[in-house]
Amino acid sequence: MGLSIENYNTKIKNTWCPGCGNFGIHIGLKQALVDLKISPSEVVITFDIGCNGNGVDDIDGYRFKGLHGRSIALACGSHLANRKMTVIADIGDGGCLHEGVEHLIHGIRSNYDITVLIHNNQNFALTTGQATATTKEGKKMYALPDGKPEGDINIGELVLSLNPTFFARAYSGDPKQLTEIVKKGIKHKGFSVIEIMQLCPTYNPQSNGQWFKDRIKETTPKSTISEAVKCVKDTESIYTGVIYQNISRVDFSSKLENRKRIKTELVQEVKQGNIKNILSKYQ
Amino acid sequence: MGLSIENYNTKIKNTWCPGCGNFGIHIGLKQALVDLKISPSEVVITFDIGCNGNGVDDIDGYRFKGLHGRSIALACGSHLANRKMTVIADIGDGGCLHEGVEHLIHGIRSNYDITVLIHNNQNFALTTGQATATTKEGKKMYALPDGKPEGDINIGELVLSLNPTFFARAYSGDPKQLTEIVKKGIKHKGFSVIEIMQLCPTYNPQSNGQWFKDRIKETTPKSTISEAVKCVKDTESIYTGVIYQNISRVDFSSKLENRKRIKTELVQEVKQGNIKNILSKYQ
Amino acid sequence: MTHRFAVKFAGESGQGINTLGEILAKAIKNSGYHTFAYREYPSIIKGGYASYQMDFSSEELLASSKYSNFLASLAPEALSKYTTLIAPGGVIVHSIKDFEFSDEQLEYIRENKIEVVYIDTQKIAQESDAPLIMANVVILGYLWKLLGFDIKILEKQIRNHFKDKKNLDMEAEIRCLTGGYEFEYEIKGKEFTAKKRTDWSKSKMLTANQAIALGAISAGCRAYYAYPMTPSTDILNVLGSSYMQTGMVVKQAESEITAVQMVMGSMYMGTRAFTATSGGGFDLMSETLSCAGMTETPLVIVLGQRAGSGTGVPTWTGSSDLNVALNTGHGEFPRCVLASSDAIDSYELIQQAFNISEKYQIPVILLTEKQNAESLFNIKELPKPIKIVRSLKEGKNRYEITESGISPRWIPQKGKKTYLTNSDEHTADGISTEDPESIVQMAEKRMRKLLTLKKSIPQPKYYGAEDAKVVFVGMGTTKNAVLDAMKQTEKEIGCLHYEYIFPLQCEKILELSESKKRLVLIENNQTGELGELIKRECSYEFTEKLLKFDSRPFFVEDILDFLKK
């Protein structure tokens, strides 16, 4: 097949700021797909609205740039229609934790077999730098001259409180590691949440390369959720890698009694259904 | 003043099923308000849509029965307008964890000084018994002949993952204890989340009085969140009482730099504002 | 004039009015009569007043009469509420010990020569050594006696209905039934003796919700995502409980936004999926509707209307969400709005909705109302399924600018050409654009789909006499009361009935407006929303409007009274 990163590159001029972490994320993502021998026509990527969503021009595959906060829900509907495709939901920290947090939470609960990439640049970047739940409490931001007056949300703690089957942390500045983590996420048969610490020199200059280098430490998967929680709660260092994985729980569609003996995908089954026996109930 | 439960009772005929836990919850709530010497005209209660919301006819005070899933957001706006009023958001497990989970999460993050009563009867009761996130995985429910195919959400774990300042569990079958817990929740200067295990003989007959009696154990507040998490994760027993409280974090409006020296409430400040100096910026 | 009869079975929510009512309706149908059954119930689980009214006749019936001939009540509030809605010469049967009618009710009973029968159903249940909770079946037996119908038919229906119910003492149920049937209080001359329809027991009784669920299966629909909301919740039940036979993915979503996004995701991938909700849930879906419009992704939403804004009157009927269906979702994009009135057109229009949505790559909204969503329509047979038309086609650019406005749509598949589906305005290749000419070109292309669609939209159906002097113009369930009224009056009345609401066809309306006929707009809302649409699209303004917005459907008498004025 001879799949290479080239197959995933597009001719469209990229629009991210120089030094933006989104470049690294896409390099890592493309390499992961290439390593897994997944060709662009086998991939469905749903994009949210934000700088992360503007990545839609940068990578090939079947791409759906939908609405702000909704890329996870859109991905779940796409996945269930055709589980043969690799489905990835790309979303920003703003879209994921604010507008569309319900989709993250119930996606974990239902354990759909998709991979969620959260571009955590700790601000609403595309709307010019408002605070998000991952912006440090007290930090001065757009329309907050005296700093953010609210608490933060630790993505790892939130995800781990919902009995997830896969949570990992990656860093946009380390595409190689990102590639390995995304590969594990895609191969995981369940809802894989990957929080990617993303450089945003324009609106989050404080968390620059050096800042991350001093804090990032690679770790290994924890055997229990409470250990994983301890790991993500650490405020000094930022642990990256697959932090928790549970392969015992089956993904959503495999639990559906009525799909267990069906080999086809929903996209292949659009034929006139038989209502004869159901209709008898209405006599 | 001679405040009594009578002051909170209304003449309207109640519409809950016989044996419904909502009766116990309202008895406990009314007693708490009476004990705190809070008269009906000092209370604002926002109601969600569901059997819990039909309680709007049963208790006096300024009551707003809004939309499904939104009673917490409505309560936050009401509270900020007049912090002199005791504001309570009443909501079902369906409205709170499904339609409106974003409001619970960001209410905790912002730590508004209101009290949230979650009537957890483990189903969407008013729409005739569909499964919710607190319905046990595998249980047969409306339109789920082979049982619920998804995981559950443990309200305590979710709340505790967000660095809350007050989480308690109560039981509709023990109005006395509920009264004490609600009183602590109201006195707590921050976002008090009270999960109330609620009897629903119609759609959740399995979790009846006996079932709860065998499992409920009163406990005392834990000093750390991780201990509190251990306590709520226990599957054998259901620990009730204030499980975690953090009085060091200040409530949202007290953190607002521009409100620190203002004694009045927003409802008293609707006067023509001075734009002279702001306008100078536009010269 | 058709001879019709109406029996109302009433009580409190939680007393099995819904279950016993359905059994009674099907037993009447199996006794050889065309039956229409309409439910009223409160927005609480137990208490309040609830009822199931069966109207039946030898001819087809599609609506209820306001006044029932019999009223059987198991509870006091229902008895007092419905007493003054009994036709002259009617019969009240109730099981409420020492119930006291109000003066006004007594006066009404006297004036209208209504017989009142108190039947101690609990005593009869004990005498038939059956548990007290089975007492309610007793009253059914007595009602059956009054009607003069064959008890075996009702017995068979009860046995059939509870056949899968574990730990139910069926024989005790039947003993209660017979006990009521043999209750000694004889009332003669109330029997219903109209001509029976031959082998009518094979006919079906189903609600619009059920017909829509069946129609979706016939249309090859493979996924249903929904959040429960009256009056559409039962669609989730029908598809959920039959999911083993159909193999459909039936998923209760965590919100209406999730539900409609999952529908858009599944339709984008190339299967067929839909969702159903009511006004408040539909409001939450409007942003996604706009996204489907811009990305030209097929989308099918059933909007089960109910009375009122806000939470409104949740378990009662109305049709005041047409403006929302026509206009919700920011910006300008083509959509199609359909409205069903009974079980037959509900079964058909959901199939049309899928075909239109895929062929024109637009959102399609099928409007129902509590009145048809939750009423039992008696039909001989469901019509043959409509051919599935998917209009899938490979092409160079997914958003190719075409004359018809329809671009090639091929579904994401290994080996096929990848493409970008983009909620930003875009050029033919899906890439975002801010270029003025491209923006105009793409906006005009999308809107051309409406012109293309309009060519295949059928004209509204005309019912009734060609020379009718009064023609009612409406959509949804209003047609049912008008058609029933036609059989109860000498007057020649017509009904111009719209199923395809937008794009709207004007020829018939303009034709009628030029004739001397009195055109009367009939709508179950306050502002005459269909009338406004007709004014906008056809420049015809109604001078006469029959608007009803008290959360009740149009009863046959509403039409007859209007004609008398």
Add this chain to the structure above:
Amino acid sequence: MTHRFAVKFAGESGQGINTLGEILAKAIKNSGYHTFAYREYPSIIKGGYASYQMDFSSEELLASSKYSNFLASLAPEALSKYTTLIAPGGVIVHSIKDFEFSDEQLEYIRENKIEVVYIDTQKIAQESDAPLIMANVVILGYLWKLLGFDIKILEKQIRNHFKDKKNLDMEAEIRCLTGGYEFEYEIKGKEFTAKKRTDWSKSKMLTANQAIALGAISAGCRAYYAYPMTPSTDILNVLGSSYMQTGMVVKQAESEITAVQMVMGSMYMGTRAFTATSGGGFDLMSETLSCAGMTETPLVIVLGQRAGSGTGVPTWTGSSDLNVALNTGHGEFPRCVLASSDAIDSYELIQQAFNISEKYQIPVILLTEKQNAESLFNIKELPKPIKIVRSLKEGKNRYEITESGISPRWIPQKGKKTYLTNSDEHTADGISTEDPESIVQMAEKRMRKLLTLKKSIPQPKYYGAEDAKVVFVGMGTTKNAVLDAMKQTEKEIGCLHYEYIFPLQCEKILELSESKKRLVLIENNQTGELGELIKRECSYEFTEKLLKFDSRPFFVEDILDFLKK
């Protein structure tokens, strides 16, 4: 005819076009000219093409000309995009080393006798020993020279703008400015020498967003809850950064649903609060709008329209959300829709919105567009604030049925009578009802508020000559291009401008339609949504429509070209 001039300052997003553009606009204003400044920018943070165009004159200006006299560009894409939008005899100044114009551009430059000046701003910055990032200021200096304006005014504006900026070498900035001003490439005869307005430097320049924020403060608004969304985001910025002086609670909510629910909660409690968003966010607010309608709770929402459905063309303009503002939110309930066109009416209409919303206890939607939300309007003074009218009144029942439709509203307060606010349909005491008569009574009471409101709604404003042959009819920013066009043509044109859109007043339209005048509907959308509303409410149908939906505003030339046809 008024002599007007246009200077376009362009480059890439991230090159300070917005900041330097604002400085240039205010400096031109301070040089004694009425100035209108219009921004174009891409939906990305860095790159693409962005511009700030200042149109100025001795007379009042409210719109941009399509062709600018000067174009100064810091980046290649902007230079090529805007070259063919320069007026004959114009000047291009750019700082892109060895930039190559396309043949088509060279041909355009030749044909229109456009002078091209390349200025090595980086070299000048170095020569003025200023850091390279300050190079962009150089071009401002040169532009100023071409205009023949007093450099001290521009210098003062730069110092004023950056006075609070820490660690900025101000003198280096000024050296760059002077370097540009003294750039040796002399072009004579391009100076702008129209009559200067006396002491015009005291006049203000602000956007509709800023005027709305100021108007809200004047209206006694005490809380602002919002989720960021172009083009309304800046209102959060204005109120957030002035929150110490105003004491307002300014809260960025986690979603539009939270924002509008918090507004409803605060208004219910008796303070004044509002939110602002764009089309997609407004869709998410529609269910709450319906709830405010049913519960008669005051609600104020600013809908900053932008081009397109879905995500659309996020940073460009359009006015295609009128249908959504008029119809969104299920069921039938009264609402009021206003639309502002510039800074003055934005400042006034937000105050009217609060008064109307509280007096009639209804949701009020104030429509703006990217075109006025983010353009700088030059005004002498803001008008005097409008008297705050709260219409609070104690009564027996919160939802008393009254003739005017307005029930007594007293705010929740210790010692006052408690009441139930209920999104279910309800009786006068707020208790849920399913009773048909009460439902009709309450629905009619709410709708009567529209009739009461309509009595106090002003007629649309007529601008231009009484004997004008052509009268444009429109709302929002379309009026601005028409008024500017009036000053550029001999032809007598008029403009009937609606600020109060619903309930709609018809007298003036019907009067004009009877006159011989040519009425031309002018709208920045594809389907003429205001025209449809006028047809519905006033039964007048436009035969001529000037519709523009390419995401650009109406330029003066668009009106003049139309008149020529």
